[in-house]
Amino acid sequence: MNSFSWHSESDEPAPSRLSPVDDRLTADAALRRVRRGEHLLYTGDFHNAKQLLGAMGRRLPTPTAARSPLEAFRAERRARQLEHETLSRIVVSLDRSYRLELKRAPDVAEACRQVWGEPDADSTVVSLKTLLGMLGAAEWRRKGLQVPGLSGKLHPHYGVYLPTRTDYVELLLSVTDVRGKKVFDIGTGTGVLSFLLLERGAASATATDRDSRAVVCARENAERLGFSKRFTAIEGDLFPPGKADLIVSNPPWIPEPPKNRVDHAVFDEDNRFLLGFLEGLTEHLNPGGEGLLLLSDLAVLLGLRSAEWLDEQLARRGLVVKWKQSTPARHSKAKDRSDPLHAARSREITTLYGLVPSRST
Known part of the structure; x- marks a missing residue:
């Protein structure tokens, strides 16, 4: 050849x-x-x-x-x-x-x-x-994936994070003050978080992702679900221009170098994505707005972050936790005793943090 x-x-x-x-x-x-x-x-x-x-x-x-x-x-x-x-x-x-x-x-x-x-x-x-x-x-992609809170199916594309873990999805459903809100979705993947908020009455959602495949995937899902008139997906890193009432993100949760393109959905070298989200949150929130951060504590359980690390980073950026809600991991690896990381994964907790600028409290 x-x-x-x-x-x-x-x-x-x-x-x-x-x-x-x-x-x-x-x-x-x-x-x-x-x-x-x-x-x-x-x-x-x-x-x-x-x-x-x-x-x-x-x-x-x-x-x-x-x-x-x-x-x-x-x-x-x-x-x-x-x-x-x-x-x-x-x-x-x-x-x-x-x-x-x-x-x-x-x-x-x-x-x-x-x-x-x-x-x-x-x-x-x-x-x-x-x-x-x-x-x-x-x-x-052909058969689609049923996600709690969505009336239609999600159709993931190759290389885009597959939301088969429903822990974080179900946590977002606990957010009640959604109707009429303008949403930013940072690191959207399939677009699932935007669609959950749109289905529950958000006025609009603008989503970003660094991967062009995710942007195409989110746009196609918006069309299938009937949200295309209220949903915009942009290829880019972190925030779109402007401000929003709710800014949601489920960032990569392991602060280690990715090995390949698909890894970027899980691995966040030196916490670059997470820290960028926290750094830019205040300037992109409308008055009275909130950041919605979904984050697993697996990095803490593995010894990659200290238990105090997130609180320290929030304080440095003038952010406070207005409220939070947590759930234990229910994915298959959390129950698999043969998994080399079972000791950590069996204790994993995912938390939804409601973040606001400290000056607004």
């Missing part, structure tokens, strides 16, 4: 050379070869390719017992990075029409167009692991 279009979620450079392999390749042999730096172009059967990925993953080392939640977290991140670096070297080729050139392969063309647009090369190469993620996301 002389030239091809290459797609990576982690901005990895295109392989300089591809080594064709087929169904005769064993997992042990594949691991030896990718550890030498090869990219293996699978040319056999689709289902065998998936089985190869699974077998390779099972052969990777698992984190050993950790002495602290922070040590367990670091070990888990290293393990996930090793898994990514290893399995992403099994790649597949798509033709000019995004047809997957493997036996018994499913139709992947629509999933690829949803993420990349129309093909611009005779051949496209992508890691099989990424392609499988895109197929799973396309199925979520």
Whole structure:
């Protein structure tokens, strides 16, 4: 294969050379070869390719017992990075029409167009692991997701945070003074927080997100749900121009560097997003307005922040907590004792903070 279009979620450079392999390749042999730096172009059967990925993953080392939640977290991140670096070297080729050139392969063309647009090369190469993620996301997008408080379904796009955790959604439903309010939604993702407030009578919502895919996703969801006349999505970092009565955000909750584009929904290096939200909140609030901050305490439980950190940051920026409401985590990992981070996740609390400038209290 002389030239091809290459797609990576982690901005990895295109392989300089591809080594064709087929169904005769064993997992042990594949691991030896990718550890030498090869990219293996699978040319056999689709289902065998998936089985190869699974077998390779099972052969990777698992984190050993950790002495602290922070040590367990670091070990888990290293393990996930090793898994990514290893399995992403099994790649597949798509033709000019995004047809997957493997036996018994499913139709992947629509999933690829949803993420990349129309093909611009005779051949496209992508890691099989990424392609499988895109197929799973396309199925979520097709069937939609029911969210508490929304009368219609949400249709998430690939690479946009999937709101299957309903803790924070249900907390927002406790906000009663919504009718007629102008809303800003910072880091909107699918647009779910805006839509919950619009459904309950907010006058308008302006949403921002740094990821163009999230902006497209939010706009399409607004159209499906009948909110397009009252909803605007803007690609950008943090606040839109102007002021609002309610400014809501569910920021990334782990203050660590993201490893790839999708990670930005969860990982916030040096608390940059969260601190930017707190820094700009007062100047973007109308008189009598409130900030609505949804935040998990998992970073505290992992030892990545002190218990006092948020109170200190609020005080530095002249903000006070007018009220707050909390709920324990109910997502599946909080109940999974086999999860390396179960000790922390089982105690996780998500809190909705009602924030106002101190001078207004």
